[in-house]
Amino acid sequence: MARTMTVIGDRWTVLILRDALRGASRFEDFHARLKCSRAIVADRLSSLVDEGVLSRELYEARPPRYDYRLTEMGRSLGPILMTMGQWAETWRPLADGSKFSRIHKTCGCAFQPVLTCSECGEPVRPGEVELIIPARKTELA
């Protein structure tokens, strides 16, 4: 978990990832949505490329302009962002009462993500999980 935090451990990074998951791919897209400094956007995009979460491709040579696309590693962060969004909706609702919604494109419904067990298929509830941590290196977990 701490290893994951070194990748997504910043609120701007999380918002960039959220926008990338929604299809944003260019510097100006990310900057327009985040309303933070260009330096912050450039720094976070560069870190995400270094981590292997985004790939960077030149789409215009003069001046040089790049597309930032999620790699498979990056797309795999989707469930984390989804569970984070769900927690915030419940425990840190927006002051104006506005809400996000998620549509599951496959069935067409607005949905809540439910974490289930790969073996029995049932929902996994708090307190039903025993985590077994390797004896060494717990500080790196």
Next chain:
Amino acid sequence: MARTMTVIGDRWTVLILRDALRGASRFEDFHARLKCSRAIVADRLSSLVDEGVLSRELYEARPPRYDYRLTEMGRSLGPILMTMGQWAETWRPLADGSKFSRIHKTCGCAFQPVLTCSECGEPVRPGEVELIIPARKTELA
């Protein structure tokens, strides 16, 4: 998501939450597992109490000693930590090859968490979600 990051946005905080989910409740438990300074542990515990994620209860008067217990809000962070752990196992495996495992106590099996749709019950895969964000305040999402 950014609202969630202001609560869990630090690797030490994540490790404290992980240990709390595993049943740790006392300062010395957290400190012994984290191998960081006492000041860091004290600071993160105090922030988590302020956020409402942990509750603090006196269990010994002289000297004053406290139990830190997850609130319902805190237990609700479980799915986020589980999906973070799963991502790290796949994309940032430990150098010595050691792995975590999770047991679903209800069925007794080692399992992987699978994110499913509350409506159709099917797994939700990357690219199958459309996120609808309220028009205002995207920067606070």
